[in-house]
Structure formats: structure tokens, C-alpha cells
Amino acid sequence: MKAIHLFSVLMFFITGIISPLRSYSQDTESMLCVGNYQTEKQAKKQLKEFKKSYPTLDKWKEKAAIIRQGILDGAELSAFPEKCPLNPIFTGQRVYDGYSVENVAFESLPGVFVTGSLYRPTGDYTSFAGILSPHGHWSDPKTGGRFSEDVQKRCASFARMGAVVFAYDMVGYGEMKDYGWIHKYPKTLKLQLWNSIRALDFLESLEGVDSDRLAVTGASGGATQAFLLTAIDDRIAVSVPVVQVSAHFFGGCVCESGMPIHKSNHHETNNVEIAALAAPRPMLLVSDGKDWTKNTPDVEYLHIKDIYTMFGKPENVENAHFIAEGHGYEYSKRQAVYPFLAKHLNLNLQVIKNENGYFNEDNIVIEPYEQLIIFDKDHPLPEYALKMNDDIVWK
Numbered sequence: 317m318k319a320i321h322l323f324s325v326l327m328f329f330i331t332g333i334i335s336p337l338r339s340y341s342q343d344t345e346s347m348l349c350v351g352n353y354q355t356e357k358q359a360k361k362q363l364k365e366f367k368k369s370y371p372t373l374d375k376w377k378e379k380a381a382i383i384r385q386g387i388l389d390g391a392e393l394s395a396f397p398e399k400c401p402l403n404p405i406f407t408g409q410r411v412y413d414g415y416s417v418e419n420v421a422f423e424s425l426p427g428v429f430v431t432g433s434l435y436r437p438t439g440d441y442t443s444f445a446g447i448l449s450p451h452g453h454w455s456d457p458k459t460g461g462r463f464s465e466d467v468q469k470r471c472a473s474f475a476r477m478g479a480v481v482f483a484y485d486m487v488g489y490g491e492m493k494d495y496g497w498i499h500k501y502p503k504t505l506k507l508q509l510w511n512s513i514r515a516l517d518f519l520e521s522l523e524g525v526d527s528d529r530l531a532v533t534g535a536s537g538g539a540t541q542a543f544l545l546t547a548i549d550d551r552i553a554v555s556v557p558v559v560q561v562s563a564h565f566f567g568g569c570v571c572e573s574g575m576p577i578h579k580s581n582h583h584e585t586n587n588v589e590i591a592a593l594a595a596p597r598p599m600l601l602v603s604d605g606k607d608w609t610k611n612t613p614d615v616e617y618l619h620i621k622d623i624y625t626m627f628g629k630p631e632n633v634e635n636a637h638f639i640a641e642g643h644g645y646e647y648s649k650r651q652a653v654y655p656f657l658a659k660h661l662n663l664n665l666q667v668i669k670n671e672n673g674y675f676n677e678d679n680i681v682i683e684p685y686e687q688l689i690i691f692d693k694d695h696p697l698p699e700y701a702l703k704m705n706d707d708i709v710w711k
């Protein structure tokens with residue numbers, strides 16, 4: 317009898333301890349809006365209801381503040397960790413026609429290295445704009461992400477136009493993958509957003525970069541990073557999310573919807589409203605006819621434009637829609653982005669314009685993976701570097 321009694325008491329305590337943990341994780345789970353979280357019809361209805369809730373600019377600003385806080389709370393970044401010294405490392409500058417490329421790493425947290433490629437103008441400029449170039453889930457480390465031809469071409473072109481451009485690896489992609497970092501990790505969203513904030517710190521720290529002319533652009537998961545950073549960081553002056561902002565699709569990866577940034581016990585939002593937090597800062601939505609951005613001209617863009625109109629700045633948001641195209645940031649889409657960024661970042665468009673009115677990407681050297689990585693046998697990863705997601709200490 318005594319043993320049974322003890323067992324019951326023990327179970328009572330264990331259940332008492334476990335239950336709150338379980339209900340916390342169930343709560344968190346129930347707040348996640350993942351992938352195709354709702355149908356296109358439901359999404360339209362939701363936007364209609366959202367719109368009714370902010371008939372005035374003040375009402376939108378109230379909602380905007382709640383959404384911004386919801387992202388920070390959901391990503392567990394409502395209190396920022398201490399910003400450690402970036403301790404940047406630069407290797408091997410290559411000088412090409414109108415731009416140069418260097419391999420770069422910096423620390424976003426002590427021992428957490430963010431790796432990337434830095435493109436600088438070699439033209440005659442007195443100061444530079446700064447552009448962050450996050451990438452999406454193009455998975456082959458040898459050809460995807462910042463190593464892809466598309467990313468190298470756009471970064472080199474922006475540099476020719478007068479911008480310092482930083483293209484950086486997503487968590488667990490690119491070269492840090494070789495050191496045990498993985499992408500599909502429960503709190504990747506948190507680290508990836510923090511890395512973007514620190515990437516902006518890094519860009520701002522570079523000589524000649526004008527803090528009033530900072531922008532971010534990426535495609536797919538790179539666009540998710542772009543609009544999340546724009547939503548929470550006022551230093552971004554111009555945002556160009558490519559093929560991602562959707563009312564019904566919330567992003568299917570842990571880095572996009574794996575933490576509860578869209579919903580809490582007291583609010584609900586979607587990526588259209590999150591992207592609209594850019595307002596009234598200039599934003600170009602690039603969309604296409606074959607993915608979840610197919611409705612953009614009639615749905616997402618119109619909703620966001622109404623918000624810009626409340627600010628008296630409808631001209632600051634544009635949509636370039638490619639109805640016959642699919643998911644990507646290819647040449648045709650870059651043709652829309654170059655003039656938009658030139659207009660709003662005061663870049664030199666003439667330097668890439670040809671006699672037919674198109675923008676040249678001639679003589680851009682596509683470098684191989686081996687040339688773009690920073691850590692190799694001559695420049696080994698520092699001994700104290702963290703080599704796994706588990707090792708992170710958030711202070």
C-alpha cells in the first residue's frame with residue numbers, strides 16, 4: 317500500500333511538472349502558420365477583415381506595432397542578446413570590370429561565424445549604398461545560394477552601380493554546412509534573423525557605406541529573410557522581396573514559419589501585412605504566374621498599396637509581375653530590380669544600361685565555390701568557432 321501511495325505521489329509531481337511543458341509546446345505548435353496554411357479564398361477573406369480593422373493610418377500603425385512585436389516575441393528576440401564584436405575576416409580580393417569580390421566572415425554571436433561574399437564598386441564613387449543579399453533554399457552548396465550564377469550576377473551589377481553588396485549563407489547552407497551546422501533546426505528562424513541584423517551591422521561598419529541608403533533583396537526564402545528584417549529593422553531604407561510575399565502561403569521551412577511569428581493569443585497576421593511593415597519605405601514586390609505569388613497584382617499588391625496610400629506614398633510600392641514565369645530571380649526579374657533600386661538608392665543606372673534600354677551583365681566573372689569560400693587550408697576556421705547549432709549560448 318505504502319509503495320502504491322508513494323508511486324501516486326510521485327506521478328502527481330511528475331505530471332505536475334510535465335503538463336505545463338507539454339501545454340507550452342502545444343500552445344506554440346498551435347500558433348504556427350506553416351506552408352499553405354490557408355486557401356486562396358480564406359486568404360482573401362482574411363485580408364478583407366484585416367483591412368476593415370485599420371480604416372485610418374493611426375489604426376494601421378497600432379496593428380503594425382503589434383505585428384512587429386509579434387515577430388520579435390515569436391522569434392524570441394524581444395530582448396536582443398549582447399552585440400559582440402563582429403571580428404570580420406577578409407581574404408583574397410579579386411578585381412574585375414567595375415567591381416571586386418572578397419570572401420568574408422564575421423561573428424554574429426561569440427564563435428558563430430556568418431560566411432559570405434562582399435562585392436564592392438571599383439568605379440568613381442564618393443560614398444556607397446549598402447545592399448544585403450540573403451538567399452533561398454537552393455540546396456546544392458556548389459551552385460545554390462550565393463554561389464549561384466543569378467546571385468553573383470546581381471551582386472556584381474549592384475556593385476557596378478555604386479553599392480557595397482553582402483551575399484551571405486543561410487544557417488546550415490554554404491560553407492558552414494561542412495562544419496556540422498544544419499538548417500532544419502527548431503530555432504533556425506531566430507538565428508537567421510539575428511544573422512541578418514548582424515549582417516546589416518557589418519555592412520554599415522564598412523568604410524564609405526552610407527547608412528541612409530541600405531537595402532535588402534532576395535528571392536524565395538531569401539525574400540522571407542528580406543521582409544522579416546525590413547519589418548523589425550528601421551535601418552533598411554528599401555526592400556525588394558522576390559517571389560515570396562503571399563496571402564495564403566506562409567513559407568514551408570523552419571526558417572520561415574517554424575517559430576510563432578504570425579500568431580499569438582492576442583493577434584494574427586500573414587506575410588502580406590509583415591511585408592507592409594516596410595511602408596512608407598520604398599518596396600518592390602516581384603511576382604510570377606507559377607507559384608504562390610500568382611495573385612499578387614490583384615491581391616497582395618493591392619492590399620499593401622492601400623497601406624502606402626494611407627501614408628500618402630502610394631508611389632513607393634511597385635509590383636513587377638511575370639505572368640509566364642516561375643520561381644526565381646533570373647535575368648528578366650533583375651531587369652525590373654535594377655532601375656527600382658537605382659531610383660531609390662541613388663545608384664548609377666547608366667553604367668549598366670545599353671543602347672536598347674536593357675541592363676548589361678556582360679563581363680561578370682562567375683566564380684566557382686572553391687574561390688568563394690573563406691575558410692580553407694590556408695585560412696582555417698578559428699579554433700574557437702562553434703561547429704553545431706547546439707553550442708549557441710544566447711546572452
Ligand SMILES: [Zn+2]
Pocket residue numbers: 453499537569570571572
Ligand atoms: Zn529554411
